[in-house]
Amino acid sequence: MTATTADERLARVGLLRRLLIRPELGAVVGAVVVFTFFATQSAVFRSPEGIANWLDPAATLGIMAVAIALLMIGGEFDLSAGVLTGTTGLILVTLATRYGLNVWLAMLVSLVVALGVGLLNGLIVTRTRLPSFIVTLGTFLMLQGVNLGVTKALTGTVQVSGLRRAEGFEAARTVFAGTIQIGGTSFRVAILWWLLVTALATWVLMRSRVGNWIFAVGGSEPAARAVGVPAARTKIALFMTTAVAAWLVGSIMALRYTSVQANIGIGQEFIYIIAAVIGGCLLTGGYGSAIGAAIGAVIFGMADKGIVFLGWDADWFKFFLGAMLLLATLANRLVRRYAEEVKH
Amino acid sequence: MILETRGIGKSFGSVLALREVSMGVAAGQVTCVLGDNGAGKSTLIKILAGVHQHDSGTLLVDGAEVRLSSPRDALDRGIATVYQDLAMIPLMSVWRNFFLGSEPRKGLAFDVRTARRVAGDELRAMGIDIRDVDQPVGTLSGGERQSVAIARAVYFGARVLILDEPTSALGVKQAGVVLRYIARARDRGLGVVFITHNPHHAYPVGDRFLLLNRGTSLGEYAKADITREKLTSLMAGDAELEELAHELERE
Ligand SMILES: Nc1ncnc2c1ncn2[C@@H]1O[C@H](COP(=O)(O)OP(=O)(O)OP(=O)(O)O)[C@@H](O)[C@H]1O
Numbered sequence: 001m002t003a004t005t006a007d008e009r010l011a012r013v014g015l016l017r018r019l020l021i022r023p024e025l026g027a028v029v030g031a032v033v034v035f036t037f038f039a040t041q042s043a044v045f046r047s048p049e050g051i052a053n054w055l056d057p058a059a060t061l062g063i064m065a066v067a068i069a070l071l072m073i074g075g076e077f078d079l080s081a082g083v084l085t086g087t088t089g090l091i092l093v094t095l096a097t098r099y100g101l102n103v104w105l106a107m108l109v110s111l112v113v114a115l116g117v118g119l120l121n122g123l124i125v126t127r128t129r130l131p132s133f134i135v136t137l138g139t140f141l142m143l144q145g146v147n148l149g150v151t152k153a154l155t156g157t158v159q160v161s162g163l164r165r166a167e168g169f170e171a172a173r174t175v176f177a178g179t180i181q182i183g184g185t186s187f188r189v190a191i192l193w194w195l196l197v198t199a200l201a202t203w204v205l206m207r208s209r210v211g212n213w214i215f216a217v218g219g220s221e222p223a224a225r226a227v228g229v230p231a232a233r234t235k236i237a238l239f240m241t242t243a244v245a246a247w248l249v250g251s252i253m254a255l256r257y258t259s260v261q262a263n264i265g266i267g268q269e270f271i272y273i274i275a276a277v278i279g280g281c282l283l284t285g286g287y288g289s290a291i292g293a294a295i296g297a298v299i300f301g302m303a304d305k306g307i308v309f310l311g312w313d314a315d316w317f318k319f320f321l322g323a324m325l326l327l328a329t330l331a332n333r334l335v336r337r338y339a340e341e342v343k344h
Numbered sequence: 345m346i347l348e349t350r351g352i353g354k355s356f357g358s359v360l361a362l363r364e365v366s367m368g369v370a371a372g373q374v375t376c377v378l379g380d381n382g383a384g385k386s387t388l389i390k391i392l393a394g395v396h397q398h399d400s401g402t403l404l405v406d407g408a409e410v411r412l413s414s415p416r417d418a419l420d421r422g423i424a425t426v427y428q429d430l431a432m433i434p435l436m437s438v439w440r441n442f443f444l445g446s447e448p449r450k451g452l453a454f455d456v457r458t459a460r461r462v463a464g465d466e467l468r469a470m471g472i473d474i475r476d477v478d479q480p481v482g483t484l485s486g487g488e489r490q491s492v493a494i495a496r497a498v499y500f501g502a503r504v505l506i507l508d509e510p511t512s513a514l515g516v517k518q519a520g521v522v523l524r525y526i527a528r529a530r531d532r533g534l535g536v537v538f539i540t541h542n543p544h545h546a547y548p549v550g551d552r553f554l555l556l557n558r559g560t561s562l563g564e565y566a567k568a569d570i571t572r573e574k575l576t577s578l579m580a581g582d583a584e585l586e587e588l589a590h591e592l593e594r595e
């Protein structure tokens with residue numbers, strides 16, 4: 001075949017179609033639309049203070065959404081991730097206030113616990129081949145019970161507090177829950193963590209061998225195994241990564257508010273999944289993007305705060321959430337059709 | 345002979361899937377395995393690929409008797425198999441699939457640039473005309489996917505390439521494309537085992553022909569010893585063909 005025929009066929013694929021199969025496209029368009037909508041109606045929303053305000057929920061949600069996106073690309077779900085943010089926060093505050101541990105040491109212990117939960121989720125899913133939806137639903141309920149049960153037994157209430165007085169608090173707070181000044185506006189340091197996590201996840205996905213394996217185990221596990229990809233290890237590592245993200249967010253929240261409610265994080269697990277799906281992840285695995293999930297989280301942050309800025313009832317947020325999810329899944333289905341279209 | 349079987353046999357419980365089959369594959373030659381449905385073609389190549397272990401007879405690699413314990417074992421001896429349901433991920437790009445499981449490294453990173461370039465070069469060297477190595481494998485045609493799988497096996501150092509009915513689901517043109525890559529792999533010095541039930545696909549590329557019928561060998565022929573017509577009639581059975589001709593005449 002000559003080069004001219006190849007070029008001709010390439011042109012037929014078209015730049016537009018190539019752009020359309022980028023997983024982030026839907027999220028980018030959505031973010032622009034949502035930003036324009038709120039920015040034109042609310043001056044506060046588009047001010048630097050407003051931006052700092054809605055970037056904050058986007059950041060804490062985004063850290064989780066990015067981790068969940070990696071896991072979903074690898075073909076699995078984790079419903080226990082939301083509650084685990086509560087578990088890690090509770091461990092941190094309890095150890096630092098009731099057992100006199102240094103805040104850093106308490107964080108280390110809660111990190112080890114989180115890694116243990118991630119490992120357990122991963123081992124059960126890969127060994128039994130049960131759907132991760134069911135396995136992590138079990139972990140979710142167990143952790144929910146432990147969070148409430150242990151907190152009540154220790155404190156007689158449903159929250160632990162007083163982290164401010166613990167040793168090492170100030171330093172840890174600066175690193176995880178401080179603020180930074182940019183042009184006279186103070187931004188939460190969580191935003192930096194979120195950017196860091198997104199950049200790291202994107203590098204792993206696009207530029208590392210493990211990234212290739214993540215796409216492969218989510219796309220077709222038997223095929224991945226057949227060419228020597230360590231499928232089980234890849235999946236276990238993804239569950240543990242999600243757990244570390246939950247630990248990071250749990251610690252940020254605990255250090256920010258200095259107290260943790262025992263029921264925190266419940267219901268968040270679906271928000272993470274929704275953000276990842278809006279960001280272009282397929283529910284069936286094998287496709288998606290970390291940047292997309294981060295942008296999905298931005299859409300949430302904007303809607304969450306934007307609705308408040310406009311003085312609307314917060315109930316509309318739920319409606320918005322559902323509408324975004326439906327639109328995103330429809331867009332993703334088209335993408336998949338195109339990408340999987342087999343010509344004979 | 346790189347790979348050889350002598351009177352090899354395999355049974356599944358009471359089913360004798362394969363009995364007393366002898367065949368060989370030499371470097372730079374194509375051995376075709378022909379037979380009707382259920383003749384034992386897949387069983388034979390699964391023994392060669394390390395998926396099944398034989399119960400009788402001997403299997404030789406480079407003249408030494410072996411038992412292949414697993415597909416990995418076979419791969420390590422340079423025996424690569426491309427199955428009908430190829431080990432490829434439809435949503436991943438051609439170059440990511442090409443290197444899946446054996447990604448080139450650059451420091452800690454996956455050397456994406458080298459992978460993309462080498463995949464493109466290798467496919468071109470095999471004469472495979474892929475529009476764009478970034479396109480998802482799922483958007484390739486059946487023949488193109490077979491070709492990519494063949495090129496991958498060649499690149500990763502296969503000495504024997506086993507292809508299980510690579511042309512059966514393809515149209516005339518696509519089958520021709522795959523046959524051309526089989527010839528090219530042969531020209532690069534690989535031994536090829538080509539399974540098919542279509543003598544018209546086998547005859548042009550084959551150097552030797554093994555005919556299987558109900559688990560037994562009808563003989564292994566060199567190309568010089570057999571004509572296309574003889575091959576076709578052996579496949580269908582002479583008597584059956586004549587009967588069929590009569591039947592069709594009457595209609
Ligand atoms: N795992 C197995 N257990 C029991 N019987 C088997 C097994 N694998 C194959 N057989 C039997 O062995 C015989 C040969 O099967 P084989 O798959 O090798 O045929 P084939 O020549 O590849 O046919 P086709 O052209 O349909 O692919 C068949 O009768 C089949 O039912």
Ligand SMILES: [Mg+2]
Nearest residue numbers: 385386387508
């Ligand atoms: Mg078969």
